[in-house]
Amino acid sequence: MCGIVGYIGNENGVSKVLEGLSRLEYRGYDSAGISYKENSDLKVVKKEGKLTNLESLVSEIKANAVVGHTRWATHGEVNDINAHPHGNDLFSVVHNGIIENAFELKKELKEQGEVFHSQTDSEVFLVLLTKNFKAEKNIKSAVLKTFSQVTGNSSFVILPRDEDNIYAIKRSAPLVCGKNDSGDQLFASSDPYALIGFVENIFFPGEEILCFLSKENKRVEFFDIEGNPSENYQSDKSRKDLKVETKEGFDHFMLKEIYEQPKLINNIAKIYETEYQELKNIKLEDIETINIIGCGTAWHAGLCMRNMFETELKKKVNVELASEFRYRKPYLTNKDMGLFISQSGETADTIACTELCKELGLKLGSILNVKDSTLNRLCDENMMIHAGQEIGVASTKAFTMQVIVGHFLMRLFQGKNPAKEFEKELEVLKNRVQGILDAPELIKKIANSIHSYKGFIFTGRNKYFPIALEGALKLKEIAYVHAEGYAAGELKHGPIALIDEEMVSICLVGPELYEKTLSNIEEIKARKGKILIVGPEEHDNLEELADWFIPLNFEGFEYFSPIYVNVVMQLLSYYIAREKGTDIDKPRNLAKSVTVE
Ligand code: M6R
Numbered sequence: 001m002c003g004i005v006g007y008i009g010n011e012n013g014v015s016k017v018l019e020g021l022s023r024l025e026y027r028g029y030d031s032a033g034i035s036y037k038e039n040s041d042l043k044v045v046k047k048e049g050k051l052t053n054l055e056s057l058v059s060e061i062k063a064n065a066v067v068g069h070t071r072w073a074t075h076g077e078v079n080d081i082n083a084h085p086h087g088n089d090l091f092s093v094v095h096n097g098i099i100e101n102a103f104e105l106k107k108e109l110k111e112q113g114e115v116f117h118s119q120t121d122s123e124v125f126l127v128l129l130t131k132n133f134k135a136e137k138n139i140k141s142a143v144l145k146t147f148s149q150v151t152g153n154s155s156f157v158i159l160p161r162d163e164d165n166i167y168a169i170k171r172s173a174p175l176v177c178g179k180n181d182s183g184d185q186l187f188a189s190s191d192p193y194a195l196i197g198f199v200e201n202i203f204f205p206g207e208e209i210l211c212f213l214s215k216e217n218k219r220v221e222f223f224d225i226e227g228n229p230s231e232n233y234q235s236d237k238s239r240k241d242l243k244v245e246t247k248e249g250f251d252h253f254m255l256k257e258i259y260e261q262p263k264l265i266n267n268i269a270k271i272y273e274t275e276y277q278e279l280k281n282i283k284l285e286d287i288e289t290i291n292i293i294g295c296g297t298a299w300h301a302g303l304c305m306r307n308m309f310e311t312e313l314k315k316k317v318n319v320e321l322a323s324e325f326r327y328r329k330p331y332l333t334n335k336d337m338g339l340f341i342s343q344s345g346e347t348a349d350t351i352a353c354t355e356l357c358k359e360l361g362l363k364l365g366s367i368l369n370v371k372d373s374t375l376n377r378l379c380d381e382n383m384m385i386h387a388g389q390e391i392g393v394a395s396t397k398a399f400t401m402q403v404i405v406g407h408f409l410m411r412l413f414q415g416k417n418p419a420k421e422f423e424k425e426l427e428v429l430k431n432r433v434q435g436i437l438d439a440p441e442l443i444k445k446i447a448n449s450i451h452s453y454k455g456f457i458f459t460g461r462n463k464y465f466p467i468a469l470e471g472a473l474k475l476k477e478i479a480y481v482h483a484e485g486y487a488a489g490e491l492k493h494g495p496i497a498l499i500d501e502e503m504v505s506i507c508l509v510g511p512e513l514y515e516k517t518l519s520n521i522e523e524i525k526a527r528k529g530k531i532l533i534v535g536p537e538e539h540d541n542l543e544e545l546a547d548w549f550i551p552l553n554f555e556g557f558e559y560f561s562p563i564y565v566n567v568v569m570q571l572l573s574y575y576i577a578r579e580k581g582t583d584i585d586k587p588r589n590l591a592k593s594v595t596v597e
Helices: 013-023 051-058 102-111 122-136 139-149 253-259 261-275 296-313 348-359 374-378 397-413 423-438 441-450 462-479 488-493 514-526 561-580
Strands: 003-009 031-038 041-048 065-071 091-097 154-160 165-171 176-179 185-189 201-205 210-214 219-223 233-236 289-294 316-321 337-342 363-368 381-384 455-460 483-487 503-508 530-536 548-552
Touching: 003 013, 003 091, 003 154, 003 165, 013 031, 013 051, 013 065, 013 185, 031 051, 031 154, 041 051, 041 091, 065 091, 065 154, 091 122, 102 122, 122 139, 139 154, 139 165, 139 210, 165 185, 165 201, 176 219, 185 210, 201 210, 201 219, 253 261, 253 561, 261 397, 261 423, 289 296, 289 348, 296 316, 296 337, 296 397, 296 462, 337 348, 337 397, 348 363, 348 374, 363 374, 363 397, 381 397, 397 561, 423 561, 441 530, 441 548, 441 561, 455 462, 455 488, 455 514, 462 483, 462 503, 462 561, 483 488, 488 514, 503 514, 503 561, 514 530, 530 561, 548 561
Parallel strands: 289 316, 289 337, 337 363, 363 381, 455 483, 455 503, 503 530, 530 548
Antiparallel strands: 003 065, 003 185, 031 041, 031 065, 091 154, 154 165, 165 210, 176 185, 176 201, 201 233, 210 219
16 A cells, blocks of 8 residues: 655655655555655655656655655545645645545635645645644644544654654554664655665654654654653664565566465474464463454465364354454454454554454454564564565465464464474475476466456365465456356355356365365356366366366375465466466555555
């Protein structure tokens, strides 16, 4: 979603802000802009479309104080005016999130004679800030007052005309600050990834803590909402060794990330063996119900965990979509656990559910990838998936690692050592996944044959049902084609009406419930549907049933065969998208991290 980078220092901030914004491109955006100080004036340049459109306009500009933004539209269409920064002669403001009371505030401000130029909620902050400043004559107190008047989860970074400082503040939205060792380069950003290589020190401010980037004092200072100095922030020096990701010879980040999976599978048990051998803060005997909560792919990973949690842990398990759970007034008690799955740890709906569960006294656990995320700070027990930075908007390696770490959690709940328990099966998984990746030709060929069909139905039973959902999500995300996932047994309850010669059914068949799944495929064949079967290489008649067949070796799997099947789905989507010529790493309309509702 929106990306923010602000700079104040003694070097050219324009190039640094543009470089930082380019690293955040993967998060998804539709316009970009910067504001900078020139002599004693604030200038704003912003442009709809890719960052390169902006770069061509500002590449010659040099300035020591700059704020920049990539916008993912929420309020108001995609155009130059709605792009950020929003500025006037006194302030430039960039914003990430949603101002929930923007409509009422705008109405009041208009009644008072204030003028608005854009359709955005963000401009309300600018207008209110300017009004408050004119009354208070003090920037810090005007920023704090304005922030306390707006509701909703947001981060704001403000460049004032009259000071050589930058102000930044957030509520349940990502915001970090950075400083190099000498303090002559200060940054604010929505993501520490934007600051790699620029600073040695990263600061994570607490909620509603004002960050004051002071050029004169060469440091970041922190204040609470009353304006008093605050210690409510965390600092981290370990980020300075991180690297900016490259495609390493692959055509897309997504493909690179798919190919990283064997290495990640190989490493995870070793990491857990040395770092994490027991649950420190949550005990199984204290829990009655486990609520697994996430969005999109993370929700699918949760679905992969449900059966085994219920069978092995003998607990009631709900798997919930965060956007639904937060509003349906679920019955919860302090004997329940909320288990939140998220790659980014910043997904707005997932965070809102975590906060809801925290208020109600539930035990909170997470399965997540980004260490310094909001989710990490909210939960009692965090299980890291160690997938590394995931740049492709379509989540691939994170899903694989979420499902594996979910299994680790199950064993930790049982007081067992997951690294030892899963050592052999992880070895099988790694080798089988490597086998698929080493010989993608069949998948490519099938992608070439099926890419122009009108639609795709993914079916699976039991543990392959979540993979049918995930396969369909991946395909629609990156290939922009209609694809739906169904439980195979549900077809005849409605979706079978869609079957004809123009519809491809991608049928996931495991050794489990084999005969029953085959009957469902027969039903599709009887209606002249096209059929791609992904199923066991040892079989009786799958090739006769199928128009296309991808054989897999299911020997040696107890738990992880869905992950193995899903790698085929990842490659299939990727190669279909290539045939379609879509923007695979940054598909249209999508954002990597959905930080607004
Ligand atoms: O960062 P999160 O795991 O919380 O993100 C959740 C979803 O937004 C995410 O999985 C999304 O569905 C991906 N684009 C799927 O490829």
